[in-house]
Amino acid sequence: MSYLSPFAAPDPGERLSSEQLVEVLRAAGEPTRLRILVLLEQGDLTVKDLTEILGQSQPRISRHLKLLTEAGLVDRFPEGAWVYYRLADTVASVTLASVIRSLVDQRDARVLRDRERLEQVKTARSERAAAYFARNAHAWDEIRSLHAADGLVEAAILEAVGPAPFDAYLDLGTGTGRLIELLDGRWARALGIDLSQTMLAVARAHLDRARISGAQVRLGDIYALDLPRDSFDLVTLHQVLHFLDDPARAIRETARVLRPGGRVVIVDFAPHGLEFLREEHAHRRLGFGHGEITRFLEQAGLAVEAIRDIPAPQDGQLTVTLWLARDPRIAIASHASRREVVA
Template sequence: MAELIDIFRALADPTRLRVVALLREMELAIGELAVVLDQSQPRVSRHVRILVEAGIVERQREGSWVFLRIASDGSGARVAAEAGEWPFSEREALVIAYDASRLAAVRAERAAVADRYFAEHAAEWDAIRSRHVAESEVEAAMLGMMTGRPLGHLLDIGTGTGRMAEIFAPTAHRITALDRSPEMLRIARTKLAGQTVPIDLVQGDFLNLPIADASVDSIVIHQALHFAHEPDRVIAETARVLRGDGHLLIVDFAPHEDEELRTLGAHARLGFSDAQIRSWFAAAGLALESTQTLEGGDLAVKLWLGRRHSDEDRSPLSHNDKRLAA
């Protein structure tokens, strides 16, 4: 009862009801909420703190920014999920509708930031893309390789602009899109705003994934492993969070000698061989199921699909050993 009383006390304020309605539409930073509500940031922060303490709203830090969203679980989350059915008065409904219309300005500003970022980096990205087969062919090969395999909860490591989350969204049940860069996550948030599948954007490092053991069903690492100085550790970390029989798809370059990519694109590794990937997979408890090579341009693009051994396969006793032990 005490928990429910705290929740309803937190909601017993018009501004906090408006905040909940807005966060049901999209994740927002404090500054963005202040703009939509036309209130000062300190005042909005006080309201948000009360909602967080009641378990209705949760914070997620990305660099110097903090984004707010409806809590993912708990009583507060369940109460907020019913907000669309609450008996608002006609005037209250008009205020909430007006707030929702002002979100268009937030979306427009996010899109403008993304456009500026792309404009500043277009030349270097185009220089790298011109060295290999078209991205459309790479994406088609990735979708083809994952066809028939349940994606379930998909983890997109190094999501960048969110493109991988976008193309796999139609067949995934849930997506966690992870990147080290808060700037890239803000761009991904803009790109993925219209997706119907639940998507969590998370700032984190691929050497230390902020994800529980055996909690995702599939993982994609698209053109990100070459940034790793210790790619074997990255693969071991992905295996840690992957459930039994889950799949890991890595897309990167075959071995090459284009040293310019070290300076142009900050690549730590100049591609990977099948033998390297196979050995790193094996050490992490993954079986390399299939590979594909896409030729075109100076750089060959490789796809490696691995499967995590099932919990039974990872048991200290094999089937025969279990029978003997019995």
């Protein structure tokens, strides 16, 4: 089986041998497995999700998923006690799922029932996410009230990224998946990484509700990404570094997965003295100066293009800083080395 690296566009020139094609068709050529492929094209699902949608037992669903995984059509991603399944990034999987979708009668009673139950699963996710937000809203509201409005910060991110479309986007510490939604329409494929299973559940519900397609979220370690080198055109770290013991290491790992000419956007707090954020909200660092993050970026081989401060609404509150950097392996003679500081 010919596998593609994550978020690599399928090469239309790749072909399967006749034996491989028979293996793939044999794996897909069963009613339940066809239904699973159609469902997974619409997002990540667990065995529990699929048992509820398809009305079959857990052992039977697991068996079908095992056969699809062995054939290279489906990937599995453990998240603690849960395992999520999604379509594999292979020529066979992407092509076959597209063909199935185009050939299946969308008015078929079984297809309609599967779609209705899938919506019920997504609604349940959304309700769990809303309950989690309700339990934690007071803590987030307290921090949000201390810095510039989210709309101002998001406008600065959009300006830094620019309107031009690009291929692959990686959001590290994705949280609710808000930046994936914000930049929807610019990226062709997006991946969010987070270390919290709870936040990944929130992100999935958020992206489902926003009808975002082409995006995935998964569990991952920001210090050791299970992703190949040179994979992404844009990487963002939004309010992430102040939670880390070793921000420089995270930036080095970010640089590793960045494509030549790709960009990094970091958004975090400027230095401050609000000690309660360390004591009550698990902040490891009380902000970063311009020079500190610039040094980390340059040590990782990246060129800083712009730094922008978004002032706090009141004296004594939090200033938000945005850094934009680029991998200089392309267009070295351009403005990649120019640094612009906007207070």
